[in-house]
Amino acid sequence: MGERELLVLGLLKTQSQHGYQINDFIERNLGRVSDMKKSTAYLLLKKLNQSGYVGVSIEQDGNRPPKQVYSITPAGEAKFLELLREALNQFDDVTPSGDIGLMYIDYLPRDEAIRFLQERVEKVEALLAVYANAPKHGFGVGVDLSIRHRVVLLKTERDWLKQCVEQLPK
Amino acid sequence: MGERELLVLGLLKTQSQHGYQINDFIERNLGRVSDMKKSTAYLLLKKLNQSGYVGVSIEQDGNRPPKQVYSITPAGEAKFLELLREALNQFDDVTPSGDIGLMYIDYLPRDEAIRFLQERVEKVEALLAVYANAPKHGFGVGVDLSIRHRVVLLKTERDWLKQCVEQLPK
């Protein structure tokens, strides 16, 4: 259990919801903090239910097909706090992707390799532009801190890539 | 197919090997560039073989149980270059982990939350010390560039975390 479970439990803490709403909220408002997909959301809801952290009730809305409404249980509230503490305090070292290619860079003509790396820099810069121009978000400090996180990581990535190009032996 | 397949094909390009050697080399020499595990290595070898990018032959060594020796095929050589170009030129935006907790930080007493974040800073600094003191590696420029990558990312992480703590409203 990790951040994704924490995210779902936290959304249910605000109000009981069905799967669609959960996913919709994440897609619309938290796209810059989580990339969780719909099927994963439903999967987690099911698992959290089996573990007793969320309850399900059926809601019939006029003629619409019946919906599963999920709500957090007391055990879920406790788990939420446990996961929150864990999430705030833990740091996972992640192996950055994109480095393996550099190990074999000498198998390509130097100028071709450099062109690839420069294209890569441009991709990073394009993304940077998107995030840097993101409007302040209303959902809370957290989302803004998270966008700031991405921005500084992307800048670091860009600068490191540029340094790689420079430091490459002729 | 991605970086991991590229890594394996690249190691076979240098010389034909069996699964054990591949994994052993990665664990011993490339632990700072890839975190691929043994079972994954064997899995990739099998898949690459099924796709015709590596061939297998049996080698009997005295009384030892027979070994599968893997070697790269011409198709594998071509695939290697294709994957290398892709790896050098692509940039994947990755959602950084550890941000979800910040969204819910107000559910904990502020001082407790800050203690957790400070512990997290210490973890980052501990890792930073490990990588910063890593000796220059002989395998090639790539490995050193990769270590540099981790170091700058970790520094960014540390600084961002410190900023988070400061910017938190009282």
Next chain:
DNA sequence: ATATGATTAGTCACATATGACTATAACGTT
């Protein structure tokens, strides 16, 4: 009326990755 697209609510096969486990042989030490 009716076609189109958004809303709502999921399911399922599939790919990836790994931890835990099994086995044998060689080698050094006591």
Next chain:
DNA sequence: AACGTTATAGTCATATGTGACTAATCATAT
């Protein structure tokens, strides 16, 4: 000769995550 350790070579159950798919209802424009 018994024993622990390392080298060797894998297999397998399991967990995670997602893309592609199905289906029904409702709102809106044509």
